[in-house]
Amino acid sequence: MSTDDAAAVNFSELVNKNKQTLDRLRDSPHLLLHRRDGEDLVLTTAARAEQDRTVVSAATRMLAAIARHEPGRTGLLLDILPDAFPWVRFLPDPDAHAFAVNLVDTMRAADSVGNTASVAQALTAWRHTAEAHSDPHLLAASSRNHEADYGAAPDPEHVA
Incomplete structure (x- = not known):
């Protein structure tokens, strides 16, 4: 809101x-x-809150219907997402597809429990992913092999 x-x-x-x-x-x-x-x-007011919930629920059902009725499930959705979320253009195609599926699934689940916090969290996480893809230096830093084990971290109480 x-x-x-x-x-x-x-x-x-x-x-x-x-x-x-x-x-x-x-x-x-x-x-x-x-x-x-x-x-x-x-x-x-309670009436206004119920109106807002009805609108969000209707939009969620419409988005889910678009995803279900399009051959390949998300083709149309992938076409319209950049209009709603311009940062989607920075996501590689497999990530854009994963975002579309995740968004619809999360919206449907959130609508079923009447709490949209998980949708806001998913949108924020995907936007940050797109931000990382938009910056070559940040993408390189986040894509490096992080498998090196530097051992146990020292106890902060014993570090001078």
């Missing part, structure tokens, strides 16, 4: 002027609550 369209107030405003602050939800789909001692919070 984007907080760009949310009204923003300090959390203390909600505590001290709760009715006036909550009235702002009539004019904005979300209320961004800035907290001094913690992560900001987003407040919305």
